[in-house]
Amino acid sequence: MKKLLLAAGGKPGALLLAPLYNALKKNGIFKPVAVFAAAQSAEPLSRELATCFGIGEAGHTITLGEDSPGQQLAAVITGMEPIIAREQPVLVMVCGSDNAALGAALAATKLGVPVAVADAGLRCHDRSDADEINRILIDSIADLHFISEHSGEYNLINEGVADEKVFFSGNLSIDTLAVLMEQAERDTIAAELGLQPKKYALVLLNPAGAIAAREPLEMTLRLLKKMSGLTTVLVPLAAGLDELMKQHKLDKAFGGVEGLVMIAHPGHAGLLTLLRDSVLLITDSEELQAESTVMNVPCLTMMDNTARPATIEIGTNVLVGVDEEDIMSRIHDILHSGEHAHSSKRNKIPEKWDGAAASRIVEVLGRVL
CATH class of the missing domain: 3.40.50.2000 (Glycogen Phosphorylase B;)
Structure with missing residues (x-):
């Protein structure tokens, strides 16, 4: 063979x-x-x-x-x-x-x-x-x-x-999504965390990416504080993220934000379950951009470009860079169907x-x- x-x-x-x-x-x-x-x-x-x-x-x-x-x-x-x-x-x-x-x-x-x-x-x-x-x-x-x-x-x-x-x-990653979601249907991770479907925002942060320096990490902290006043914010801790917060002496500041829930990384299937039930995704990497489009979850990506333009052209993804004011405006509109609400609503799943x-x-x- x-x-x-x-x-x-x-x-x-x-x-x-x-x-x-x-x-x-x-x-x-x-x-x-x-x-x-x-x-x-x-x-x-x-x-x-x-x-x-x-x-x-x-x-x-x-x-x-x-x-x-x-x-x-x-x-x-x-x-x-x-x-x-x-x-x-x-x-x-x-x-x-x-x-x-x-x-x-x-x-x-x-x-x-x-x-x-x-x-x-x-x-x-x-x-x-x-x-x-x-x-x-x-x-x-x-x-x-x-x-x-x-x-x-x-x-x-x-x-x-x-x-x-x-x-x-x-897209092969959607093949993986389809199989893992069968397993995720039995996953009760959100309920175990006391979270109700579509009542929280999922935030993925890459410690080796744009937030690695103190200034962008502080901006992220301010952003999460503002977000937590609108909805519960869930942050799975990627490898190295906790250490990055401690390195910049911001771990206590993050831990003290009311409405911010930080959890150990639940694995990819668990992450997909949390994504499915979230009201929106905020990420500073390309992780879950494709999956959020297929699940019809609004995605705000804190980057200036993406290798997957289909997620923007007909998907739920929007590139927002690190403009705090614009990010908060879009978050508010997703939660309250305002000016930018149309930009996170897709017409169809990519072919x-x-x-x-x-x-x-x-x-x-x-x-x-």
């Missing part, structure tokens, strides 16, 4: 890899082999994803140190080479846009193994974003490009990729964000390999 190597690094890549692995396993034409690159202190693949998608322990893990990006990239390449040599795959499928994904693509190319990429063609058009550079490089290497939205096709064609190498499959992306990819692979 032909083998396909599926490679991912962080959580975004794993959310793409999991449904594809499951679809390949069920199809029976190819044998999927999973490879994860993760720091020694991190779990390569969450238990909930491994259980839901039938990913056993037969795959491979490349352990990364707390090194520079260049050193991590080198570690992935040198770690991938013997795995590719041993498994002899007919294709390496790259999931994600981190250094692990780029390293896997480079290693495969150097060994003469064709490369395919999931979520191809996404662009935020910000060259200061490390993932943007990785996306461009991976797409330039890849032989097959599976796109999740129409912007991916436009970007690839504009960059000279032949249209016969581009396949519109849909092929229907939970069937993995089966489309497998069908294409069966034809072309």
